[in-house]
Amino acid sequence: MRTALTIAGSDSGGGAGIQADIKTMITNGVFATCAITALTAQNTLGVTGIMDVDDEFLGKELDAVFTDIYPDAVKIGMVSSSALIKKIAEKLTFYKAKNIVVDPVMVATSGSKLISDDAIETLKNNLFSLATVLTPNIPEAEVISEMKITNEDEMIEASKIISEKYNCAVLLKGGHKVNDANDLLYRNGSYKWFYGKRIDNPNTHGTGCTLSSAIASNLAKGYDLDTSVSRSKEYISGALGAMLDLGKGSGPMNHGFDISSDYVLEKEN
Numbered sequence: 001m002r003t004a005l006t007i008a009g010s011d012s013g014g015g016a017g018i019q020a021d022i023k024t025m026i027t028n029g030v031f032a033t034c035a036i037t038a039l040t041a042q043n044t045l046g047v048t049g050i051m052d053v054d055d056e057f058l059g060k061e062l063d064a065v066f067t068d069i070y071p072d073a074v075k076i077g078m079v080s081s082s083a084l085i086k087k088i089a090e091k092l093t094f095y096k097a098k099n100i101v102v103d104p105v106m107v108a109t110s111g112s113k114l115i116s117d118d119a120i121e122t123l124k125n126n127l128f129s130l131a132t133v134l135t136p137n138i139p140e141a142e143v144i145s146e147m148k149i150t151n152e153d154e155m156i157e158a159s160k161i162i163s164e165k166y167n168c169a170v171l172l173k174g175g176h177k178v179n180d181a182n183d184l185l186y187r188n189g190s191y192k193w194f195y196g197k198r199i200d201n202p203n204t205h206g207t208g209c210t211l212s213s214a215i216a217s218n219l220a221k222g223y224d225l226d227t228s229v230s231r232s233k234e235y236i237s238g239a240l241g242a243m244l245d246l247g248k249g250s251g252p253m254n255h256g257f258d259i260s261s262d263y264v265l266e267k268e269n
């Protein structure tokens, strides 16, 4: 069985963070390991507390995973401080990690801030160049590219800036404002659109975590990046389309909507 590691924060509400990642990885047919960067006290309405782990401790978590169940892919989500980001970069380099998906998490769906301002600089300088693919949403891509994004041409321009500066592929998720759940993959000077039909579901807590974990799972199984992105879009559409409605705010998706499907059973290449 292929394996994937998530390095992210815990969401007590179960819809985002480590919990979303592990549910996604299981449903996409890989064995999930984790290194937790922070605990959040969180539900569908917001985040009421954040407790970062100590960077030395995060280093021990990463050593424990990499020296035992070496991951075929790695997904990185919420990392709120510079010290933690530097520790992750050090360990990923030391262990020669491959298939690295970096979701530059900045703000939760509920509006709560999940990263400090100085950590954004460290994320850009220390982690982005290690990424196989970066998965910003539009507000995140605006911060990283330092330009406003209001239409599809500007999505292309911003992804080009990010991809060239950090020498990695960029999947810019259009869902937030510009278009109909269409995402843009920019890599090596060319781009491709991945079209998605917008599902009329207000319960979108954890969509970003889920997409990046699904991409990591598919990369772990040996699919190329294009195929991994299109399979992951299909998976997230299924999880959103299952129309789970839990909690008083923007609720979680049903990650296990089709647990007996070919996401798990399909023979891997």
Ligand SMILES: Nc1ncnc2c1ncn2[C@@H]1O[C@H](COP(=O)(O)OP(=O)(O)OP(=O)(O)O)[C@@H](O)[C@H]1O
Residues within 6 Å of the ligand: 016, 107, 108, 109, 136, 137, 138, 173, 174, 175, 176, 180, 181, 182, 183, 196, 197, 198, 199, 200, 201, 204, 205, 206, 207, 208, 209, 211, 233, 236, 237, 240
């Ligand atoms: N209502 C929707 N219907 C279909 N696909 C959607 C919908 N909302 C988001 N998506 C898709 O889900 C994926 C995650 O995108 P999104 O822009 O929501 O990420 P995000 O903002 O990083 O998530 P989060 O709110 O968890 O931080 C993208 O592929 C996007 O196109």
Ligand SMILES: Cc1ncc(CO)c(N)n1
Residues within 6 Å of the ligand: 008, 009, 010, 011, 016, 017, 018, 040, 042, 077, 078, 105, 107, 108, 109, 114, 205, 206, 207, 208, 209
């Ligand atoms: C722990 C955690 N990571 C990421 C997100 C972004 O959705 C969130 N809300 N919580």
